Amino acid sequence: MNETLKSTIDAKLKARDQKGQLRRLTIFENENLADFSSNDYLSLSSDGEFYRQYLAQLKHQASHGQAREMAMGSGGSRLLDGNSVRAERLERETLPQFHRAPDGLLFGSGFDANVGVYSSLAQPGDVIVYDELVHASVHDGMRLARAARCVPFAHNDAAALQATLAAIKAKHKAANQGQEFCGQVFVGVESVYSMDGDVAPLRALLHALRAEFPRTGHLIVDEAHATGVVGPGGRGLVCALGLETDVLVRVHTFGKGVGAAGAVVLCDSLLREYFINYCRPFVYSTAMPGYALAAIEAAYALLASPVVAAPRLARLWARMHQFHAGLSTLSVPPADDSSGARSIYYAAAGSGAPLASAIFAVQTPQARALATHCRRAARCLVRAIVYPTVPRGGERVRVCLHAGNTRAEVDALLQALRAWTEGAEDDELMQDEPKPRL
Numbered sequence: 001m002n003e004t005l006k007s008t009i010d011a012k013l014k015a016r017d018q019k020g021q022l023r024r025l026t027i028f029e030n031e032n033l034a035d036f037s038s039n040d041y042l043s044l045s046s047d048g049e050f051y052r053q054y055l056a057q058l059k060h061q062a063s064h065g066q067a068r069e070m071a072m073g074s075g076g077s078r079l080l081d082g083n084s085v086r087a088e089r090l091e092r093e094t095l096p097q098f099h100r101a102p103d104g105l106l107f108g109s110g111f112d113a114n115v116g117v118y119s120s121l122a123q124p125g126d127v128i129v130y131d132e133l134v135h136a137s138v139h140d141g142m143r144l145a146r147a148a149r150c151v152p153f154a155h156n157d158a159a160a161l162q163a164t165l166a167a168i169k170a171k172h173k174a175a176n177q178g179q180e181f182c183g184q185v186f187v188g189v190e191s192v193y194s195m196d197g198d199v200a201p202l203r204a205l206l207h208a209l210r211a212e213f214p215r216t217g218h219l220i221v222d223e224a225h226a227t228g229v230v231g232p233g234g235r236g237l238v239c240a241l242g243l244e245t246d247v248l249v250r251v252h253t254f255g256k257g258v259g260a261a262g263a264v265v266l267c268d269s270l271l272r273e274y275f276i277n278y279c280r281p282f283v284y285s286t287a288m289p290g291y292a293l294a295a296i297e298a299a300y301a302l303l304a305s306p307v308v309a310a311p312r313l314a315r316l317w318a319r320m321h322q323f324h325a326g327l328s329t330l331s332v333p334p335a336d337d338s339s340g341a342r343s344i345y346y347a348a349a350g351s352g353a354p355l356a357s358a359i360f361a362v363q364t365p366q367a368r369a370l371a372t373h374c375r376r377a378a379r380c381l382v383r384a385i386v387y388p389t390v391p392r393g394g395e396r397v398r399v400c401l402h403a404g405n406t407r408a409e410v411d412a413l414l415q416a417l418r419a420w421t422e423g424a425e426d427d428e429l430m431q432d433e434p435k436p437r438l
Helices: 005-020 046-061 085-099 110-120 136-144 158-175 202-212 268-280 290-303 306-328 368-380 406-421
Strands: 105-108 127-131 149-153 187-192 217-222 249-253 263-267 359-363 383-385 396-399
Touching: 046 290, 046 306, 085 105, 085 249, 085 263, 085 290, 105 110, 105 127, 105 268, 110 136, 110 149, 110 217, 110 249, 110 263, 110 268, 127 136, 127 158, 149 158, 149 249, 158 187, 187 202, 202 217, 290 306, 306 406, 368 396, 368 406
Parallel strands: 127 149, 127 187, 187 217, 217 249
Antiparallel strands: 105 263, 249 263, 359 396, 383 396
């Protein structure tokens, strides 16, 4: 690395560090912390029954002489040597049947799936309209897309979506001597947003889309944070609302509520064939190995079992209601804030809106210090989320509830938050997250 490049990179890192925005890898070993941080909403990833089901899958492969399925690596991309009977069974049978979809295609991650869908689907002249708070992977996909335009609309606002769509039609007519827009329009949203835990008004968004583009408008829904949690048996928001035939593409990921890794793009068989041919993250990525597919299969066997899934969902929602009730009593609206940086704000407090997800945004200007306080005072692991991950002024501690959290753990976290607002913690706690271990 030459000195010019080295100094440029070093200056970038120092500038971010001085703003309190430097991302660091952290490990909290042997601290016995209650997990309020991970996306493992059903607490499946460390569950004994999941592990036993997984081992049973591997044992079945071994007993049937499926050497290829037992290999530690897949050997190549799906189009070369990485395809398998298990992969095709998962994406064409198990997953579409569970999520009530025609067909599917596996990806190594939700990020790859979103990049692949958004970069390949739109053709020249088409338009992508997206919620302003969609995931970074959608933005990266749109940067690679051939669409004529990519246009944001105000978060979760169906009226704003319809106005944006109407403006696209009007602008096209004005620039093309009154000619109607004849391209395809793809609207990209998430069902549950990862930073605030709020839910997309899918019915209203679909109504807005159909009002302006009844034949050429298509909805794409990222169900990453709804999978395993929302809808019947955790099938997602689209299934909960009965909109399976109204959504062009759904992305479900396995690294959150499912407790494994990877993702599936649910679509019809024609789109599946198109993605196999034109979706570069699929074409040029090494396929998931057999042991990863076995974990997905084991997880979905548990999700499909009412005896296993129902009690977990019931425990999760009980903890969610407990935390929501307690947090609502601590929230101070920003306009009424008289306690400055030591206050917290919970947007759903007093809104009357039903609980929607296991994600809670505890907003405070001192997010890093509050996260440290919760870890030290209550042995609860939460994460501070600051700009540029969230907009300026939206700094928060992100709290994720899990089926494995106990009532006592939730009470301890609420007590730590209350102590913070009352100024009870020691000055030692008013510091940044620890430096990473080297």
